[in-house]
Every structure is written in C-alpha cells, then in structure tokens.
Amino acid sequence: xxxxxLVKQVPDPTGDRRLDRGDATVARDDxxxxxxxxxxxxxEAALTLREAGGGTVTALTVGPPRAAGALRQAxxxxxxxxxxxxxxxxxGACAPQTSAVLAAALRRVGFDLVLCGAASSDGRLGVxxxxxxxxxxxxxxxxxxxxxxxGTTVTGERQTEDGxxxxxxxxxxxxxxxxxxxxxxxxxxxxxxxxxHRSVTTLTLADLGIDPATVGLAAATSRVVTAxxxxxxxxxxxxxxxxxxxxxxDRALV
Amino acid sequence: xxELTGTGEPTRAxxxxxxxxxxxxxxxxxxxGVPGAAAGAAAELARFGAGRVLVGESAELDAALAGPRxxxxxxxxxxxxxxxxxxxxxxEGREVAARLAVRTGSGFLTDVVGFAADGSATQLAFGGxxxxxxxxxxxxxxxxxxxxxxxxxxxxxxxxxxQVPVELSVTAREARVVRRVxxxxxxxxxxxxxxxxxxxxxxxxxxxxxxxxxxLADALGAAIGATRAAVDAxxxxxxxxxxxxxxxxxxxxxxxxxxxxxxxxxSGVRAAQTVVAVNSDPDAPVFALADxxxxxxxxxxxxALTAQITAARA
Numbered sequence: 001x002x003x004x005x006l007v008k009q010v011p012d013p014t015g016d017r018r019l020d021r022g023d024a025t026v027a028r029d030d031x032x033x034x035x036x037x038x039x040x041x042x043x044e045a046a047l048t049l050r051e052a053g054g055g056t057v058t059a060l061t062v063g064p065p066r067a068a069g070a071l072r073q074a075x076x077x078x079x080x081x082x083x084x085x086x087x088x089x090x091x092g093a094c095a096p097q098t099s100a101v102l103a104a105a106l107r108r109v110g111f112d113l114v115l116c117g118a119a120s121s122d123g124r125l126g127v128x129x130x131x132x133x134x135x136x137x138x139x140x141x142x143x144x145x146x147x148x149x150x151g152t153t154v155t156g157e158r159q160t161e162d163g164x165x166x167x168x169x170x171x172x173x174x175x176x177x178x179x180x181x182x183x184x185x186x187x188x189x190x191x192x193x194x195x196x197h198r199s200v201t202t203l204t205l206a207d208l209g210i211d212p213a214t215v216g217l218a219a220a221t222s223r224v225v226t227a228x229x230x231x232x233x234x235x236x237x238x239x240x241x242x243x244x245x246x247x248x249x250d251r252a253l254v
Numbered sequence: 255x256x257e258l259t260g261t262g263e264p265t266r267a268x269x270x271x272x273x274x275x276x277x278x279x280x281x282x283x284x285x286x287g288v289p290g291a292a293a294g295a296a297a298e299l300a301r302f303g304a305g306r307v308l309v310g311e312s313a314e315l316d317a318a319l320a321g322p323r324x325x326x327x328x329x330x331x332x333x334x335x336x337x338x339x340x341x342x343x344x345x346e347g348r349e350v351a352a353r354l355a356v357r358t359g360s361g362f363l364t365d366v367v368g369f370a371a372d373g374s375a376t377q378l379a380f381g382g383x384x385x386x387x388x389x390x391x392x393x394x395x396x397x398x399x400x401x402x403x404x405x406x407x408x409x410x411x412x413x414x415x416x417q418v419p420v421e422l423s424v425t426a427r428e429a430r431v432v433r434r435v436x437x438x439x440x441x442x443x444x445x446x447x448x449x450x451x452x453x454x455x456x457x458x459x460x461x462x463x464x465x466x467x468x469x470l471a472d473a474l475g476a477a478i479g480a481t482r483a484a485v486d487a488x489x490x491x492x493x494x495x496x497x498x499x500x501x502x503x504x505x506x507x508x509x510x511x512x513x514x515x516x517x518x519x520x521s522g523v524r525a526a527q528t529v530v531a532v533n534s535d536p537d538a539p540v541f542a543l544a545d546x547x548x549x550x551x552x553x554x555x556x557x558a559l560t561a562q563i564t565a566a567r568a
Contacts, residue, residue: 037499096356126345127352127364130320134353139429143345145492155432159493160345162260162444163436167319169429179492179499221361221392225374228385230524236531238547241558244530245566247546251528253450253507254474254563 001055001149001171003046004106005079006116006128007039009063009070035070038117040077042177044184046115047078049149056080058109062090062101068200075195076187082198083109087205092217099131101215104208106136113154114174118143129176139169142176255327255341255350256285262294264302266447267342269406271399272302275340276409277369282306284330286323286420288316293415300413302406307413310420320349321428322420328357330418331394338373338390340366343398344446351398360393367403367504378504378525400525401447402504445477445494451505451526453479453496454489455519457512457533458552464489466556467511473560479503481519484512497522512552515540532556 046057059074061067062085071082085105093101106114116128126142133140141147144156145164155168159178205212213219239247248254256268264285275281283304285292289311296307310326327339327350339354341347343364355362368376374389375397390396445451452471458464471478480490482497496503497519508526513519515531515538523529523543531544532555541547548555 094361095352096361099356127348130349130352131356134324134356137427139427140349141429142349158345160434162493163434164493165434166432167429168432170427173429179495221355222363222388222390222395225387225389227379227387230378230385236529236541236543236545236547238541238549240550241548241555241562244546244548244559245562248507248528248530248563249566253528254566 001049001053001112002058002110003049003055003113003115004058004060004109004111005039005043005046005074006102006114007043007059007061007070007074008036008117009061009067010036035073036117038177038179039070040117040184041180042115042117043074043077043079044180044182045147045175045177046113047185049113049147053149055112058083058111060102060105060109061085062093062098062105064091071200072195073187075198075200076191077185078191080198082200083203084200085203085205085208087212089205089212089216092220093215094220094222095127095131096221097215097219099128099135101205101208101210102128103132103135104210105203106132108203108208112171113149114172116174116176118176118178126176129174132174136172136174138172138174140174140176141167141169143178144175145178145180147175147177255323255339255347256283256295256299257342257344257347258285258287258291258295262287262291264295264298265342265344265401265444266406266449267344267347267399267401268299269302270401270404271340271342272299272304273404273406273409274369274399275338276303277371278373279337280305281340282308282334282336284308284310284327284418286310286312286315286326288313296413296415301408301410303409303411304413305411307415308418309415310418312420312422314422315420317431318422319429319431320346320353322422323350324353324357326418326420327354331358331360336394338395338397340397340399343400348398351396355393355396358393358396360396361390362396362398363388363390364398365400366397367400369397400504402449402506442471443475443477445479445496445501446503448477448503449505450474450476450507450509451479451496451503452476452509452511453481453494453513453523454484454511455481455513456483456487457514457535458484458489459487459512460553463512463552463556466553466560470509470511470556470560470563473563474507474509476505476507476509477503479508481513481516510540510544511556513540514538515543532559 147156504525
C-alpha cells in the first residue's frame with residue numbers, strides 16, 4: 001500500500017503569529033517554523049499502517065524552499081521518500097488552489113491512501129481532506145481519532161460533539177487524523193542519519209502541468225480587504241466568588 | 255444550509271446564519287434529512303426569516319456525509335444563482351462549503367462572523383487575535399458561519415415550503431457512516447455552539463472537584479471543555495478538548511477552572527467574549543488573560559460560585 005502524508009511547515013503555534021502587512025498572507029519569514037502538530041499524527045498513522053501491512057510512506061508538501069525542512073523532519077521520523085512542490089508562483093495560494101496543486105501532485109506520485117492532519121495550526125480551515133476528495137473523486141474521512149485498513153476498505157472513528165461515528169470507505173481514499181491515542185513518534189538520531197541519504201523529489205507547477213497564472217495571490221478565489229489586530233483585552237481584576245457573580249450579573253451573564 | 259439538532263430543531267448556528275444573511279438578501283433555507291426529519295424545521299426557519307424553505311428528504315441520508323448535500327447545493331447554485339451560500343461551520347458544514355466551492359468554481363471563507371451589504375465578510379483569524387474583512391472574488395461566494403458569533407434575532411415570515419430531489423448517485427465513491435455512538439456529553443450544549451463554556455485543566459484532579467465543576471456547568475447551562483492536560487489525565491473525554499489540537503470555542507462566557515493559560519489551550523479560547531478564571535496559583539498566566547479572576551482552591555471556590563449563581567437567579 002502506498003500512503004502519502006501531507007505535511008505543512010507552519011509558524012510555531014506557541015509563538016506570535018500575524019498576517020504580512022504587504023499582502024495579508026500568513027507571515028512566514030520571521031516566525032519559527034515547525035511541522036504542523038496534527039500532521040505528525042497523520043505521519044504516525046501512516047507509519048503504523050506500514051508496520052502492520054507493509055508498503056511505502058511518502059511525505060508531500062507544497063510550499064516555499066524552506067518548507068523542505070518539514071520533509072526532512074518526516075524522513076527522519078520514518079517516511080520512505082519525500083516530494084516537494086515548490087514554485088514562486090504559489091505565494092499567497094488559497095486553499096482551493098493549494099488543493100488543486102496537491103491533487104495534481106498526488107495523481108503524479110500515485111496513492112492508495114492520503115493522510116493529513118485534521119487542520120493546520122495556521123490556516124485552521126480543516127477542509128483539505130474534503131477538498132482533495134472532491135478534486136480526486138475519491139472518498140474522504142475527516143477528523144479520525146483511530147483508523148484501520150482491512151483489504152481495500154479504510155475504517156475510522158470520528159469524534160463528534162455528542163459521541164463518535166464509525167466511518168468507512170473504499171480505497172483509494174483521503175483521511176485526516178485528529179489527535180490519535182498515542183503521542184506521535186519523534187525523530188531519532190539514527191533516523192536523521194538515514195534521512196540524509198534519501199533524496200527529496202522537487203516538482204514545479206510546470207512539471208504538474210499547472211498554469212502559474214491560475215494559482216497564487218493574484219488568482220486567489222478570495223482576497224483580504226482589511227486585517228486588524230483583534231480587540232485588546234484590558235487587564236482583568238480579581239475578587240472573591242460573590243464579587244465574581246456580581247461582575248457576571250452586571251454583564252447579564254448569569 | 256440548515257443543520258438540525260438530534261431532536262430536529264435548527265441549530266443555533268443555523269439561526270445565527272439566517273439572522274446575519276438577511277443583510278445579503280431574502281434568505282432561502284435548505285434543509286436535508288431523513289423522511290420526516292427535515293420538514294418539521296420549516297416553521298422555525300421561517301420565524302428567523304427564511305421566506306422559502308427547500309426540503310430534501312431521503313432515507314439514505316442517515317448513512318451519508320457531505321456528498322449528497324454538496325450535490326443538492328451545487329444544483330441549486332446552478333439553477334437559482336444565489337448571491338451567496340452560507341453553511342454552519344460545523345465539521346461537516348465546513349466540508350460541504352469547501353467541496354461546494356470546488357464543485358462550483360467559487361471561493362469560500364470559513365469562520366465568518368458577520369456580513370456587510372456589499373457581500374464582504376468578517377472573519378476571525380489566529381484564534382480571534384486578528385479580525386479580517388475578506389471578499390470572495392470568484393464564482394458564488396460560499397461562507398462557513400462560525401457558531402456563537404451573534405444572538406439570533408427573529409424576523410417571522412410566512413414560508414413557502416418546496417420539495418427538492420435528493421439523489422444519492424455518487425455514494426459508491428463517498429464515505430459512509432457505519433454507526434453513530436452517543437457519548438457522555440448528552441444533555442449539555444455542543445461545545446462549539448455553547449454560549450457558556452466551563453473548562454477544566456490540570457488543577458482539577460479529584461472526582462469531587464470534577465463533580466463540582468459539572469454542577470457549575472449545569473447551573474450556567476454550559477458545555478464542558480478541557481485542556482490537553484485534563485484529557486490526558488482522564489478527567490474529560492477527548493471530545494471536550496479545547497485548543498490547538500481540539501475545538502475552538504466562541505462563547506459569551508468562558509470559565510477556566512484550574513487552567514494555567516498556556517498558549518496551546520488559549521488559541522482555542524481567544525474568541526470568547528468574557529473570560530473568568532479560578533486558579534489556586536496567583537501567578538498563573540491565566541489571570542493576565544481573564545477579565546475576572548478568583549484566586550483560591552477549586553474545591554471551595556467552585557461550589558461557592560454555583561451556590562451564589564443559583565441564589566442570584568432565585
């Protein structure tokens with residue numbers, strides 16, 4: 001089975017994040033970059049499936065040259081190979097455009113199962129699995145907390161607000177994973193050494209047959225008109241439970 | 255697109271979306287469900303301004319996810335050329351919005367919390383720290399409406415109820431629901447829809463403290479949230495998780511009990527309008543984030559709060 005894991009290098013969610021003043025895209029230059037935390041769960045799921053049933057795990061990303069760091073991290077964690085779609089025309093690509101590029105890359109590298117994190121920690125759209133399912137014409141299962149592959153069927157459990165659903169689909173399929181029960185494995189020194197011998201395949205938009213004029217900020221399907229800092233919190237005050245209840249009553253909250 | 259609760263009522267997010275969408279034009283509600291489940295919601299949808307309610311019913315919708323909804327909405331977009339499509343930004347609604355946008359060659363915006371008459375939308379980014387006004391520039395704009403962003407305002411109209419066909423021709427390549435299992439949260443509002451959330455962190459450890467928090471939550475009609483530490487400790491199920499790897503909430507009131515205020519948790523809380531915190535550590539970062547803090551032991555402060563709130567309401 002060929003599993004392809006989508007990894008995204010994101011600004012460190014524990015640091016300050018902002019939109020670029022010039023073009024209102026996510027400011028990625030000054031923030032520390034890490035692999036999306038939920039992407040690590042998707043990678044963990046793919047590696048666990050490989051251990052159980054064999055096969056190949058490919059890490060795939062779309063992003064600027066520095067996003068290769070995410071692929072290096074995935075290789076060092078256990079992925080067999082890595083593919084990087086990099087093209088200057090991609091700056092400012094919106095989610096539908098990114099999904100078109102990812103879908104083209106997935107058709108190129110082939111897949112039985114595509115895995116991604118349930119949401120990136122910067123854009124937080126949580127819809128990439130659905131976008132790819134629509135583009136590729138295959139089923140998508142989102143937000144799984146557990147998954148298994150039996151024969152050509154993928155099953156999974158999706159946490160909902162009032163319980164959970166058991167979902168199933170036929171391969172090939174796209175799944176997104178939420179937080180899995182066990183913490184994802186980390187890079188090892190041996191893994192980092194082994195990863196140095198594995199190459200990262202680089203693809204451009206031309207390689208994928210995509211017209212650069214159809215992606216990127218100028219062709220985005222939506223645009224930001226204004227972006228402002230949210231309302232600043234005034235420092236709070238403290239008191240005892242009775243004062244707190246009066247505070248809530250003044251604001252019509254009890 | 256209307257979403258229904260387990261008892262067949264439109265969700266709060268649906269009524270909010272109807273309220274907000276009136277600025278864009280006269281709203282039409284689309285409600286899909288198993289036979290008998292969808293038509294019953296028409297009256298309530300009309301009370302919040304839906305002059306036309308399109309009802310699509312099929313027994314097979316029970317096992318279906320986003321697919322048939324996308325099919326129906328895509329056909330309606332082609333046939334009726336609406337100014338915009340608004341979908342509640344639930345997990346499933348977001349998927350419907352995203353796929354509909356691709357299917358119709360349109361742009362989409364998520365976490366929308368308001369509309370302007372010119373069709374632009376207000377969104378919250380980075381957990382509410384950035385307010386964005388954005389506009390879809392391609393096709394029929396698709397918006398996913400973030401729950402608990404406003405108070406629904408009735409605007410009663412006499413509805414025209416119309417049946418629309420639901421075709422499940424694509425189910426062979428769609429995911430299916432094998433079974434639905436009810437969880438322990440029954441009886442409380444859904445976390446992302448709740449107007450009050452009471453959340454627990456590492457500082458809530460004993461069964462008695464948890465029980466006290468649940469009583470407080472029920473006194474406030476609140477959903478229960480939790481930090482990663484509380485979920486990992488087994489205090490709450492993963493469905494309660496709020497923060498970077500869990501739900502983002504936007505209640506009118508967020509009560510943080512025994513929560514330190516770490517960034518990973520707070521990224522899911524920033525959109526809360528009023529935040530109060532109870533923590534035994536006076537130096538906890540949460541007190542810098544809260545509008546009102548009580549320094550004290552959870553075991554004594556929380557029951558006192560519940561008693562005061564109950565008394566204030568009597």
